Amino acid sequence: MAADVLDEVFERVISSRIFRNRDILSPDYIPEKLPHRENEIRRVGSVLAQVLRGSRPNNLFIYGLTGTGKTAVTLYVLKRLVEKARQLGVRVSYVYVNTRQRDTPYKVLADIASGVGLRVPFTGLSTAEVYARLVRALSRDTGFLIIVLDEVDWLVRRRGDDILYKLTRIGYELPRDAVKVSIVGITNDVRFVEMLDARVRSSLGEEEVVFPPYNAEQLRDILWDRAREAFQPGAVDDAVISYCAALAAREHGDARRALDLLRVAGEVAERENAPRVTVEHVKKAWSQLERDRVREVVRTLPLHARLVLAAALLATRLQPATTTGELYTIYRRLARSMGLEAVTQRRVSDIVSELDMLGILNARVVSRGRYGKTRMISVAADPATLEEVLREDRRLAALLEAKAV
DNA sequence: CATCCACAGGAAGGACGGGGGT
DNA sequence: ACCCCCGTCCTTCCTGTGGATG
Structure with a gap:
């Protein structure tokens, strides 16, 4: 009987009436055609195509909101470029690093290193050591290397622009006949440049392409x-x-x-x-x-962040938005009722910022004159969903049960 | 128009766990 | 075995600030 049920499932999947090839809709799929991005392909292509003439492409900065095709266009151009270069006998390779997922200097360097065929442990070494090894490996290499740093604004916001500075200067550390390195920085945040050191800004922004939505x-x-x-x-x-x-x-x-x-x-x-x-x-x-x-998002949150979230949820049952101080008071009560030592308000403030960036909470700074400057915090995600997910933790479920805040 | 609230958010650093190189 | 490094959470201490109020 179980077999009959399974047969039915198998049959349904094999002879799908809906899909012919679902992978084409997967986020990783790079299509052959990118409609309405012809201009961007041309601009990115003409910068990077310098390798075909044997010269190092300028560093390139790509701006545009999420889902405007920045990554797809870049990878598409690079893929085609590598093919063309091979025909012409030019050595070109590229490394793609998403610095949102790989959000520390160490991880970025490690990824670049492994991208050029260097084995690097995922922890244990100093960042400087990984950099030194990378330089050593690149010194022995020839041709061109294009390093793509996707969502680079995340990295800079959290870790500063030190590695960007180092990477843009890596060429000076290499022998003249070694690989020529170019950087392609991709960012969702247009105001991102303001966070950069002037030297990094001018170096990375040798060329710029903006992707409209x-x-x-x-x-x-x-x-x-x-x-x-x-x-x-x-x-x-x-x-x-x-x-x-x-x-x-x-x-x-x-x-x-x-x-x-x-x-x-x-x-x-x-x-x-x-x-x-x-x-x-x-x-x-x-x-x-x-x-x-x-x-x-919630699943990977540390305990106190989840408590802050629970506090925000309780607060919104009473009022649309809550100040930092009020939220902290509620949070402290929750923590105490669980027998936990509360973290400081400073920490809660950072947690709120993180949740804001993750799109779970909304927090905007307001000045209420005599009554001080604070943030008005509200729940951005669907409250019912949020509550459901938080309740997966039994202790939190009990807290959310309480009517009184 | 200066004041002063209630925080924002930067800087420095520490405890701790996970992992090195030699 | 030893000492070193990193990332994650967190603390402590701090300076900065928009605008209603007196």
């Missing part, structure tokens, strides 16, 4: 482009695509979100054994994506 119409083109290959004929219609595009356009034209949305909508439809994807499926997908995101 997509509008709903462009998003539709992008979605259709992928949907045609990813879905079975007739499995999606224009209403579904337009709806995805509209939702994503509202989120500053984020194509990644749009594609995620479409993929998950397809998955929902498949699970329901529906003949095709509907707008309802997209709506479900939207909330599922949000839940996944919140769950993922």
Whole structure:
């Protein structure tokens, strides 16, 4: 009997009425065509193509909001460039590091090192030692190396621009006939340059390309482009695509979100054994994506951060926004009732900032004149989802049960 | 118009656990 | 075995500040 159930599942997956090739909608997929990014491809390409003439490309800075195709365009250009270079007998390689996931100087250097075939332990060495080894390895290398630092604003915000400075100067440490290194910095934050040391700024900003967000119409083109290959004929219609595009356009034209949305909508439809994807499926997908995101974030939060979150949740039951001081009072009460030593208000302030950056809380600084300067803190994520995730911890569930704040 | 609130947020550093090189 | 380094949380101490109030 169990076999019959499984057979049914297998059959459904194999002969999907929805998907033809789901991978085409995956976030890692680099498509052959990038609609509405022709100008950007041309600009990035003409900077990096200098290697084909045997000269080091200028360092390049790419700005644009999330999901505007910065990463896709960069990787697309590099992939094509490496192919072309090989035909011409030019040695070109590149290393891609997402500094949001690899958010310390050590990890970034270690990734670059392993990208050029150097084995580096993931901890234990000093950063200076990894740098020295990297320099040694590069000294023996020839050709061109392009280092892509994606979401580099995260790294700089948290760790400063020291490694950026070092990396932009790595060429001076190498023999003249060794590899020529170029840096491509990608950032979501336009004001990011202001955080940089003037020397880094001028070095990294030798060339700049700005990626404008997509509008709903462009998003539709992008979605259709992928949907045609990813879905079975007739499995999606224009209403579904337009709806995805509209939702994503509202989120500053984020194509990644749009594609995620479409993929998950397809998955929902498949699970329901529906003949095709509907707008309802997209709506479900939207909330599922949000839940996944919140769950993922909350799960990795340290205990006191979760307590702060619980405190914020309790506070919003009474009022839309809470000051830092009020939040701290509630938090302290929660901590004490759990028999925990409360962390300082300074620490809670940092936790709030982190939660704000993660999009779980909203915190904006306001001045209330005589009544001081503080932050008004509110819950940004869906409260019900948040509560559900927090309740996975039994002790927190008990705290959230309490009516009185 | 100066004052002064209630914090913001920078700087320095420490405890601790996970992991080196030699 | 020894000492070293890093990242994560956290503390302590600190200077800075927008604008209602007196």
